[in-house]
Structures are given as structure tokens and as C-alpha cells.
Amino acid sequence: MKFFRLVWANLRRKKVRTTLTIGSFLVALFLFGLLAAVRMGFRGGADAAGADRLNVINRVSLILPLPFSYRDRLLRSPGIKAVTHATWFGGVYQDERNFFPQIAVDKDTWFDVYTDYAVSPEGRDAFMRDRQACMVGRALAKRFGFKVGDRIPLRGTIWSGNWEFNIAGIYDGDRPDTDTSGMFFRADYLEERRAFGKGTVGWYVVQLLNPDDGLRVSRAIDDLFANSPFETLTQTEKAFAASFAKQMGNVELLIMTIGSVVFFTLLLVTGNTMAIAVRERSGELAVMKTVGFSDVRVLGLILAEAVLIAGQGGLIGLTLAKLVIPGLSRALPMLGVLYVSPLTFVVGFVLALAVGAAAGLLPAIGAMRLRVVDALRRI
Amino acid sequence: MVRIDGKGNGSCLVCVRNLDKIYTRGGEDIHVLQGLNLEVEAGDFVAFMGPSGSGKTTLLNLLGGLDLPTSGSIVVAGDEITRMSAGKLTSWRARHVGFIFQLYNLIPVLTAFQNVELPLLLTKLSKAERRKHVETALAIVGLADRMSHYPRQLSGGQEQRVAIARAIVADPTFLLCDEPTGDLDRKAADEIMEIIGRLVKEHGKTVLMVSHDPRAAERAGVVLHLDKGVLVEAAEAGGRG
Numbered sequence: 001m002k003f004f005r006l007v008w009a010n011l012r013r014k015k016v017r018t019t020l021t022i023g024s025f026l027v028a029l030f031l032f033g034l035l036a037a038v039r040m041g042f043r044g045g046a047d048a049a050g051a052d053r054l055n056v057i058n059r060v061s062l063i064l065p066l067p068f069s070y071r072d073r074l075l076r077s078p079g080i081k082a083v084t085h086a087t088w089f090g091g092v093y094q095d096e097r098n099f100f101p102q103i104a105v106d107k108d109t110w111f112d113v114y115t116d117y118a119v120s121p122e123g124r125d126a127f128m129r130d131r132q133a134c135m136v137g138r139a140l141a142k143r144f145g146f147k148v149g150d151r152i153p154l155r156g157t158i159w160s161g162n163w164e165f166n167i168a169g170i171y172d173g174d175r176p177d178t179d180t181s182g183m184f185f186r187a188d189y190l191e192e193r194r195a196f197g198k199g200t201v202g203w204y205v206v207q208l209l210n211p212d213d214g215l216r217v218s219r220a221i222d223d224l225f226a227n228s229p230f231e232t233l234t235q236t237e238k239a240f241a242a243s244f245a246k247q248m249g250n251v252e253l254l255i256m257t258i259g260s261v262v263f264f265t266l267l268l269v270t271g272n273t274m275a276i277a278v279r280e281r282s283g284e285l286a287v288m289k290t291v292g293f294s295d296v297r298v299l300g301l302i303l304a305e306a307v308l309i310a311g312q313g314g315l316i317g318l319t320l321a322k323l324v325i326p327g328l329s330r331a332l333p334m335l336g337v338l339y340v341s342p343l344t345f346v347v348g349f350v351l352a353l354a355v356g357a358a359a360g361l362l363p364a365i366g367a368m369r370l371r372v373v374d375a376l377r378r379i
Numbered sequence: 380m381v382r383i384d385g386k387g388n389g390s391c392l393v394c395v396r397n398l399d400k401i402y403t404r405g406g407e408d409i410h411v412l413q414g415l416n417l418e419v420e421a422g423d424f425v426a427f428m429g430p431s432g433s434g435k436t437t438l439l440n441l442l443g444g445l446d447l448p449t450s451g452s453i454v455v456a457g458d459e460i461t462r463m464s465a466g467k468l469t470s471w472r473a474r475h476v477g478f479i480f481q482l483y484n485l486i487p488v489l490t491a492f493q494n495v496e497l498p499l500l501l502t503k504l505s506k507a508e509r510r511k512h513v514e515t516a517l518a519i520v521g522l523a524d525r526m527s528h529y530p531r532q533l534s535g536g537q538e539q540r541v542a543i544a545r546a547i548v549a550d551p552t553f554l555l556c557d558e559p560t561g562d563l564d565r566k567a568a569d570e571i572m573e574i575i576g577r578l579v580k581e582h583g584k585t586v587l588m589v590s591h592d593p594r595a596a597e598r599a600g601v602v603l604h605l606d607k608g609v610l611v612e613a614a615e616a617g618g619r620g
Binding site for chain 1: 440443445446465466469470472473474478480484486487488489493497498500501506545
């Protein structure tokens with residue numbers, strides 16, 4: 001601790017340079033927080049997926065339906081606790097820019113299987129009573145100012161016509177990354193009005209009696225419907241969410257590439273800054289060695305400076321990201337639920353420290369190897 | 380008693396025997412020091428004089444453990460420093476040597492107090508003990524009222540006094556001064572030499588000093604001339620202090 005003052009004093013030596021270097025870490029770590037949040041948003045809640053749920057889709061494509069009759073056959077299969085279903089609606093609210101997911105669900109079972117959505121008993125009752133009822137997520141309600149009792153008109157794109165829904169309740173998530181930007185409405189309303197696709201659903205969601213049975217039950221379901229006109233592909237909800245996100249392209253690779261380039265550039269910039277700082281101070285470092293500072297201690301002091309710069313920039317950048325990103329998420333709902341998780345924060349901070357240490361390593365080794373006699377001669 | 384004939388009885392504080400230092404530059408060997416002998420006892424104040432390139436600073440660097448000789452030995456207070464590893468030499472320097480440079484070499488971002496405290500950071504002294512030592516050292520050089528000043532806020536003479544305080548704060552075995560007045564005006568130079576003289580007379584310090592300045596050198600108890608790497612003459616100057 002007694003050496004901290006020395007490190008701190010050296011950081012204050014060139015205030016503009018130190019501030020700019022801290023600033024570059026700040027920007028990089030803010031970007032890291034943002035990219036990590038977008039990545040999580042694009043994963044479609046794969047991380048938040050239920051461990052005890054399987055998704056059953058048409059083997060050919062997610063956009064092809066499955067017969068409604070499969071529900072009873074699934075229910076009779078061993079290892080299954082409950083079955084519910086959902087169908088993508090794809091309506092437009094006022095303008096196409098106002099995109100949000102609308103999903104037709106089984107009114108009796110959906111919220112029993114998806115206990116991650118917190119719904120009030122009054123809302124649930126209203127949902128059961130009204131065929132045109134819908135449940136909107138908290139984020140969606142905030143976005144458009146929806147209240148319970150409001151009427152939402154949607155223009156159908158898959159099933160044409162104007163569709164109207166009554167808001168029965170607003171659901172919340174039980175975790176910060178639970179997506180509450182969508183709307184659920186009753187599948188019987190869709191079934192009643194749609195002109196085609198009757199008797200089908202988009203996908204089934206199966207709740208397992210034992211989460212460890214996922215693989216066995218998946219195989220059993222796919223075997224059950226093998227060689228039928230509607231063969232199935234059963235996946236864990238995590239895999240389902242991930243494959244859903246893949247339809248948007250390999251966003252993860254793009255994000256990782258951008259992140260790597262940013263950090264590599266940061267490494268070079270900071271390394272160069274530290275090298276200049278050490279070169280400028282070679283005389284002082286020689287004096288410190290003269291009075292008894294060992295080579296290793298000098299190395300440690302230079303590394304500590306680099307890590308302290310990185311740590312400060314990283315901490316500010318990540319904190320800014322944590323504060324700003326929820327607002328960004330509200331402004332750009334098509335990116336999903338964006339937030340900086342505690343894990344992202346910790347990983348980002350450790351990464352910043354590691355880049356700082358790596359950037360300071362070569363200049364620090366240079367300082368360690370500095371020959372006192374040579375350095376004093378140059379003063 | 381300072382001897383340069385290598386015939387002492389070995390009771391000296393600093394004993395140098397047959398010291399050679401050869402630099403190789405552009406494929407050519409340059410003999411900077413050749414078979415140099417020197418014996419200095421505790422409390423001696425020795426000045427080395429000589430033209431540029433005569434090896435004065437090289438000798439000082441070798442005595443301070445900053446450089447290693449090509450051959451020969453240097454024994455200080457019973458420790459043969461020429462056989463020490465770099466790591467051991469560093470800790471030996473911290474314990475035994477106080478350096479005073481021509482250009483003061485203070486750390487500009489540290490206050491006078493912090494500059495003087497620097498060598499003590501390597502000791503196990505508590506914060507309160509360090510403070511006490513630093514205050515004492517700064518009081519000796521007459522800068523007790525400038526502790527919180529940065530080097531840029533001090534005159535050259537004051538900066539050199541801070542450097543002297545830094546050199547003596549850990550109570551080293553001896554002081555090595557490389558042209559301590561070389562960058563100062565006459566008045567400031569006299570003040571610095573006055574302080575160094577007092578360190579010898581009142582505090583019993585052993586001082587080895589390189590200087591071009593005859594007025595500074597005449598304060599030393601003994602003036603030795605170094606020419607082409609050899610101590611050629613020992614002269615009794617104006618007495619100790």
C-alpha cells in the first residue's frame with residue numbers, strides 16, 4: 001500500500017495522457033458492455049431458458065406448423081408433465097417500425113408451464129374470460145403506454161385483416177433478462193378467425209417431470225412422430241432459443257470480431273503509451289534502482305500503473321454501460337432485452353485488467369532490465 | 380587515513396584492491412581504471428579530482444555497486460561487493476550507500492518529503508517512524524519548512540539539499556557524491572559543501588566525492604587525483620570539514 005502513492009503520483013504526471021488512456025479503456029469497455037448486452041439480447045433469452053422445458057417444432061422448418069392433434073399424443077408420452085403450444089402471429093401495430101412479438105398461446109396451460117412470467121390472479125381471470133384477451137409484457141406496456149383494459153388493434157400479415165385485442169393484464173419477468181417486450185393472446189381467438197392453417201399450432205412446449213430426462217424424452221417424441229407428414233424436431237428450450245437467434249445471422253461472431261479488434265487496438269495504444277512513459281522516466285527509474293528498488297519491484301510498479309489505468313477506465317466504462325444500456329433497450333426494442341449482467345461486468349473488468357497488464361508488460365520488462373549506469377549517463 | 384598504495388592493514392571501511400575497469404567500444408578496449416588501490420576509513424572525506432574521462436564517475440559507480448569491475452575487489456564494511464549478485468547488490472546499496480548526483484535527480488511528481496521518504500519505503504519502518512526519519516533528515520539540511528514543496532517549487536540549491544536528505548535518511552555507511560555542486564552557483568555550492576562538511580564533522584559520515592571544482596574539493600580531508608584510470612597523487616587539503 002505504501003507504494004500506491006508512488007504509482008498514483010506517476011499517473012498524475014501527464015494528466016492529459018493518462019486521461020486519454022483511461023478514456024480509451026472507458027470507450028472500449030462501454031462498447032464491450034454494449035456488445036455483450038446485444039449478444040445476450042440476440043440469444044433470445046437462451047440463457048434464461050427453462051431447464052425442464054422442451055420445444056417441439058416441425059422438423060423441416062420452424063415456420064411450418066404441427067397438427068393440433070399432437071397435443072394429446074404428447075401428453076400420453078412418458079416423462080411429460082404438461083404440454084402447451086404457441087403460434088407466431090406477426091401483426092403490425094400502427095406502423096411496421098413498431099415491431100413486437102405477438103404469440104397465440106393455449107389459455108389454459110401457457111402460464112402454468114411458463115412460471116417465469118408473473119401474472120396477477122385478476123389478470124389471469126380476465127384472460128380466461130375474454131376470447132380477445134391478451135397479456136402484454138411490462139417492457140411493451142412501458143414502450144407504448146398500454147394499460148389494462150386498453151384495446152390493441154393489429155394488422156395481420158400472415159392472417160390478413162384487422163385484429164383487436166383487449167389487455168387483460170401485464171406480465172413481469174422473474175429475472176432481469178426475462179423478455180417482457182412481447183404479447184400473448186388466446187390461440188382459440190386465432191383459430192376462430194384465421195382463414196387457413198386451422199387445426200395447427202406453431203410449436204409445442206413440453207414440460208418434463210424430470211429435467212434430467214431431456215435427451216431421452218426428446219428422442220422418444222421424435223420417434224413417436226417419425227415417418228408422419230409432420231415429423232418433429234425436439235430440442236431443449238436453450239437450443240431452440242439459440243437456433244431462433246441464428247435466423248438473424250451469426251451476430252455472435254460479428255460481435256466477437258468487433259470486440260477482439262477493439263481490445264487488440266487498445267492493447268497496442270496502451271502499450272505504446274506505457275512505453276513512452278517509461279522511456280521518459282528512465283533517469284528516475286535509474287535513481288529508484290540506485291536507492292535500492294529491485295528490478296522486480298520496478299517491474300511491479302510499472303505494471304501496477306498500467307493495471308490501474310485499465311481498471312479505472314474499465315470500471316467507469318462498464319458502469320456507464322450499465323446505466324445507459326437499459327435506456328437504449330427501451331429506445332431499440334427490436335434488439336431484445338439489453339442489460340449488463342453481473343457476469344458481463346466482472347468479465348469485462350477482469351478483461352480490462354488483463355489488457356492493462358499485457359500492455360504494460362513489455363515496457364515494464366524494459367524498465368526492469370534498465371542498466372542504472374547507462375540511464376544515469378543519459379540524464 | 381586514506382591510502383592508495385594497497386599496503387594497508389585491511390582495517391579500512393572501503394578497501395579497493397587492484398581494480399580494473401575496461402570498456403569495449405567499437406571493438407576497442409578502453410582501460411578506464413588500471414590496478415587502482417584505495418583504502419578509506421570511517422569518517423574520511425575524500426575528493427576525487429581529474430579531467431573528464433579520467434574515470435572518476437566510473438570509480439564512484441563501482442564503489443556504489445552500480446557497476447561491476449573487470450577485475451579486482453571492493454570490500455565495504457566487510458562485504459565484498461564485487462562478488463555479489465545483482466539482487467544482493469541492490470539490497471546492499473539500499474543499506475549502505477547514499478547517492479548525491481550533480482543534477483539532484485529528484486522525482487518531480489513527489490514532494491520533498493516523499494522524495495526523501497523514497498529509500499525508507501524499502502524498509503520495514505512504520506509510517507510514523509518514516510515520518511520521523513524524513514523530518515530529521517530535512518531538518519539537517521535546513522528544509523524542514525519545505526517538506527510539501529515539489530522540486531519545481533524549489534531552487535537548485537534547495538533541490539540538492541533535498542537530494543542530500545534523501546541520501547542520508549536511511550543512515551547509510553557512506554555517501555557518494557558525483558559533482559554535487561556542478562550545477563549550482565557559487566553561493567548555493569558553498570551552502571551544499573557546508574552541509575556535506577557538517578555531515579562528516581558532526582555526524583561522522585564517510586564521504587567520497589567527485590568534483591571538478593577545487594573550492595569544493597578543498598573542503599575534503601583528502602584530495603586524490605585520478606588521471607587515465609590511475610590514482611597518481613594524494614594531497615592533504617585544507618583539513619577535515
